[in-house]
Amino acid sequence: MADAGSIDTLVWCPTSGERRGLHWADGSIRERAQGAPTIGLPEGACAVPGLIDGHLHLILGGLGLEMLDLASCTSRAEVERRVRARHATLEPGRWLLAQGWNEDRWGGEQPTAAWFDGLGDRNVVAWRMDHHACVVSRTVMARLDLSSTPGGGEIVRDAAGSPTGLLREAAAWHIAKPAIPAPSVDGRRRALDAAVRHLHALGVTGVGSMEYGVDLEHVLAPCRHDLPLRMAVTLLDRDWPLDVTQGVSFERTDRLWVVGYKSFIDGTLGSRTARMHAPYADEPSTRGLWTELAAEGLLRDWAEHVLANGLSPSMHAIGDAALTAALDALERDERRVGRIEHAQTARAEDIARCAGRIISMQPLHKADDAPSAPSRLGASRMDRFFRFRDFARAGARLVFGSDWPIVTCCPMAGMRAAITGIDRIGAVVVPEQSLTPTEALTAYTHEAARALGFPAGCGTLQAGAPADLTILDRDPRSADWVHAPPRVLMTIVGGEIVHRSS
Numbered sequence: 001m002a003d004a005g006s007i008d009t010l011v012w013c014p015t016s017g018e019r020r021g022l023h024w025a026d027g028s029i030r031e032r033a034q035g036a037p038t039i040g041l042p043e044g045a046c047a048v049p050g051l052i053d054g055h056l057h058l059i060l061g062g063l064g065l066e067m068l069d070l071a072s073c074t075s076r077a078e079v080e081r082r083v084r085a086r087h088a089t090l091e092p093g094r095w096l097l098a099q100g101w102n103e104d105r106w107g108g109e110q111p112t113a114a115w116f117d118g119l120g121d122r123n124v125v126a127w128r129m130d131h132h133a134c135v136v137s138r139t140v141m142a143r144l145d146l147s148s149t150p151g152g153g154e155i156v157r158d159a160a161g162s163p164t165g166l167l168r169e170a171a172a173w174h175i176a177k178p179a180i181p182a183p184s185v186d187g188r189r190r191a192l193d194a195a196v197r198h199l200h201a202l203g204v205t206g207v208g209s210m211e212y213g214v215d216l217e218h219v220l221a222p223c224r225h226d227l228p229l230r231m232a233v234t235l236l237d238r239d240w241p242l243d244v245t246q247g248v249s250f251e252r253t254d255r256l257w258v259v260g261y262k263s264f265i266d267g268t269l270g271s272r273t274a275r276m277h278a279p280y281a282d283e284p285s286t287r288g289l290w291t292e293l294a295a296e297g298l299l300r301d302w303a304e305h306v307l308a309n310g311l312s313p314s315m316h317a318i319g320d321a322a323l324t325a326a327l328d329a330l331e332r333d334e335r336r337v338g339r340i341e342h343a344q345t346a347r348a349e350d351i352a353r354c355a356g357r358i359i360s361m362q363p364l365h366k367a368d369d370a371p372s373a374p375s376r377l378g379a380s381r382m383d384r385f386f387r388f389r390d391f392a393r394a395g396a397r398l399v400f401g402s403d404w405p406i407v408t409c410c411p412m413a414g415m416r417a418a419i420t421g422i423d424r425i426g427a428v429v430v431p432e433q434s435l436t437p438t439e440a441l442t443a444y445t446h447e448a449a450r451a452l453g454f455p456a457g458c459g460t461l462q463a464g465a466p467a468d469l470t471i472l473d474r475d476p477r478s479a480d481w482v483h484a485p486p487r488v489l490m491t492i493v494g495g496e497i498v499h500r501s502s
Contacts, residue, residue: 010048010049010438010441010442010445010446010460010461011046011047011048011441011461011475011476011477012046012047012048012461013046013475023038024467024495025495026495027466027467027494027495027496028457028464028465028466028467028495029457029461029462029463029464029465029466029467029469030463030464039471039490039492039497041471042473042489044473044474044475045471045472045473045474045489046471046472046474046475046476047461047469047470047471047472048441048445048461048469048470048472048476049445049446049449049458049459049460049461049465049468049469049470050203050204050205050206050445050458050459050468050469050470050491050492050493051202051203051204051205051206051411051444051445051470052204052205052206052207052208052230052401052444052445052448052449052452052454052458052459053199053204053206053207053208053401053402053404053409053411053444053448054207054208054360054399054400054401054443054444054448054451054452055208055210055341055360055362055399055401055402055403056207056208056209056210056401056402056403056404056405056409057209057210057211057403057404057405058192058195058196058207058209058211058231059188059191059192059195059209059211059215059219060405061191061195061198061404061405061409062188062190062191062192062193062194062195062196062198063183063187063188063191064099064404064405065191065194065195065198065405066191067097067098067099067405068082068083068086068096068097068098068099068126069098069099069100070082070098070099070100070101070126071099071100071101071102071129072100073100073101073105073106074105074106075106076106076109076111076115079101079111079115079126080115080116082098083096083098083115083116083119083124083126084118084119086098087119087122087124090122095122095123095124095125095180095181096119096122096123096124096125097124097125097126097127097180098124098125098126098127099126099127099128099129099131099405100127100129101126101127101128101129101135102128102129102270102368103128104270104371104372110156110164110166111126111135111165111166112135112164112165112166113135113136113137113138113140113141113164113165114138114165115135116137116138116165117137117138119137121139122137122139123136123137123139123140123143124136124137124139124140125137125140125176125180127172128270128271129270129368129406129407130268130270130271130406131405131406132168132169132172132267132268132271132273133166133167133168133169133172133271133273134166134167134172134176134177135164135165135166135167136165136167136176137165138165140165140176140179141163141165143179144175144176144179145175146163146175149171150170150171150174150175151170151295151296152169152170152289152290152291152292152295153167153168153169153170153171153172153173153174153175153289153291154167154168154169154171154273154289155167155171155175156168168267168271168273169267169271169273169289169291170291170292185218185219188215188218188219189219192219192220192223196227196228196229197499198409199229199409200228200229200491200493200498200499201488201491201499201501202409202410202411202412202488203411203412203470203472203488203491203499204229204409204411204470204491205229205230205468205469205470205491205492205493205498206229206230206231206232206448206449206452206454206458206468207229207230207231207232207401208231208232208234208259208360208399208401208448208451208452209231209232209233209234210233210234210236210262210314211233211234211235211236212235212236212237213235213236213237213246216233216235216246216250216258217246220233220256221250221256223256224251224253224255224256225253225255226255227253227255227256228493228498229255229493229498230254230255230256230454230455230458230468230493231255231256231257232257232258232259232452232453232454233256233257233258233259234258234259234260234261234262234312234314235247235258235260235261235262236261236262237261238261238262238263238264238292238293238302240293240296240298240301240302241305242261242302242305242306244261244305244306244309244311246258247260247261247309247311248309248310248311254455254466254494257453258311259311259312259452259453260306260311260312260313260314260337260339261302261306261311261312261313261314262313262314262315262316262341263292263293263294263299263302263303263313263314263315263316264291264292264294264315264316265290265291265292265294265299265315265316265317265322265325265326266288266289266290266291266294266316266317266318266319266321266322267288267289267291267318268318269318269319269344269345269369269372269373269376269377270368270369270372270376272286272288272376273288273289273291274288274318274319274322274344274345275287275288275289275290275294275318275319275321275322275325276288276319276320276321276345277319277320277321277324277347278381280376280377281375281376281377281378281381282375282376287319287321288319288321288322290322290325294322294325299315299325299326299329300328300329300331302329303315303329303330303333303338304329304332307332307333307335307337307338312337312338312339312453313329313330313333313338313339314338314339314340314341314360315329315338315339315340315341316341316342317340317341317342317343318342318343318344318345319344319345320345320346320347320350320384323340323343323345323346323347323350324347324350326338326340327340327350327353327354327357330357336356336357336358336397337358338357338358339358339360339399339451340354340357340358340359340360341360342360342361342362342365342403343359343360343361343387343391344361344365344366344369344385344386345377345381345384345385346384346387346390346391347384351387351390351391351394351396352394354391354394354395354396355394355395355396356395356396356397357396357397358396358397358399358451359391359396359397359398359399360399360400360401360451361386361388361391361398361399361400361401361443362400362401362402362403362406362407362414363386363388363400363414363415363417363418363440364402364403364407364408364413364414364417365386365403365406365407366385366386366417366418366421366423366429367417367422367423367424368407368423368424370385370386370423370424370427370429371423371424371425371427373385373429382430383430385429385430385433386429386430386433387433388418388433388434388435389432389433389434389435390433392435392439397447397450397451398439398442398443398447399443399447399448399451399452400414400415400418400440400443400444400448401414401448402414411444412485412486412487412488413485414440414444415437415440415441415444415476415481415485416481416482416485418434418435418439418440418443419434419435419436419437419440419481420434420481420482421433421434422482437476437477437479437481438477441476445459445460446459446460447459466494467492467494467495468492468493468494469490469491469492470488470490470491470492471488471489471490471491471492472486472487472488472489473486473487473488473489474486474487487501488501489501
């Protein structure tokens with residue numbers, strides 16, 4: 001956690017009358033400035049730098065607020081009941097879109113198109129919680145070409161060789177997704193507005209967001225001077241050869257800029273598509289998948305092309321073999337601007353290679369994946385799982401985010417997972433890898449700002465820094481993170497109060 005500055009740059013707790021208020025002028029923090037705007041802090045409250053979600057999908061998250069949420073379903077019957085209930089509310093012809101299902105919550109049975117029978121001609125697409133797999137209705141299957149499987153994907157088939165309706169990785173992205181009617185530009189702009197309001201309520205003042213170039217051009221660019229939060233965009237357009245024209249030429253403002261491009265190396269642990277050095281313990285026939293450019297042997301060329309144009313290559317790497325591949329691709333990244341996303345499993349020999357590297361992780365993925373991790377990895381590899389402490393000790397630059405809409409974008413929930421090691425069913429998993437509250441806060445503020453190229457001073461409370469502030473009801477350093485995490489009272493971006501709790 002190098003270069004975080006003194007703790008006073010991360011937490012401001014009023015201890016006397018002269019420091020009881022926060023002051024700013026012209027959108028920048030000032031100490032005891034005469035005549036500057038002042039916000040009084042309630043007893044026990046404190047200010048921290050505006051929280052930054054280092055990895056999410058802003059527009060997709062906004063669109064997801066309108067999707068059917070299946071995250072809490074614990075049986076096939078419950079999935080079918082919720083889908084039928086949503087079907088009854090939709091007008092004819094509208095697609096029923098859902099997300100959040102996780103087969104580990106009901107014993108591992110894989111969903112199929114049969115789960116959506118009895119809905120007439122309704123088209124249904126339900127995304128797994130990680131968005132790396134989806135199951136579609138028979139009506140959607142009839143629209144798709146399922147005769148061949150794209151590289152880096154899987155069309156799941158039954159014993160007779162017929163598609164079941166479940167598609168994984170590239171098959172979900174390149175076969176199912178293009179068939180779904182795209183929301184209009186106005187619809188995506190409304191989703192952006194809804195997403196920003198949602199984030200403000202959670203204390204988030206800035207994000208690192210994964211977006212497509214078409215949305216950068218038509219949805220984000222028109223509001224780049226007055227976007228209500230700060231946004232570093234990583235472009236998802238990744239056809240090879242890669243045209244970086246849009247990323248290089250985009251007009252930066254203090255609210256919106258392009259930081260780099262993203263590539264996927266592998267899939268996810270839950271779907272057993274994360275690429276591992278050794279086979280899965282509960283499915284020895286597979287080590288997971290290489291996807292996209294990694295599957296084509298072009299990952300290093302891609303990363304070096306992005307770097308040569310002054311941008312940051314961001315690589316999705318969840319399996320331990322994927323992390324090795326990402327580090328190999330960054331061997332010539334002397335400026336240490338490349339970002340490795342997720343890094344959920346890591347061999348000891350690769351931890352040391354991460355010194356000075358940006359390791360962008362999502363603590364709530366640990367909470368979600370932990371219940372199934374022992375069966376996926378086996379007991380002998382659990383020491384490779386979410387090595388927060390080992391990365392920090394090796395000198396890696398930890399950046400935290402959510403991957404919303406995969407999981408909630410609440411930073412307090414993410415910090416709780418990183419600090420306590422508690423998973424979604426209440427068990428404490430690899431507690432030796434947990435972090436202190438200050439370390440977790442640094443990953444959500446100072447380190448996220450540095451890694452994503454935020455304006456100077458962002459992620460601190462130093463005088464002269466942009467007045468991006470999150471007001472909490474208690475000091476995060478001494479809070480009871482198990483039973484009573486801090487609560488957001490107010491969110492301030494550039495000196496403007498954008499959220500105040502009721």
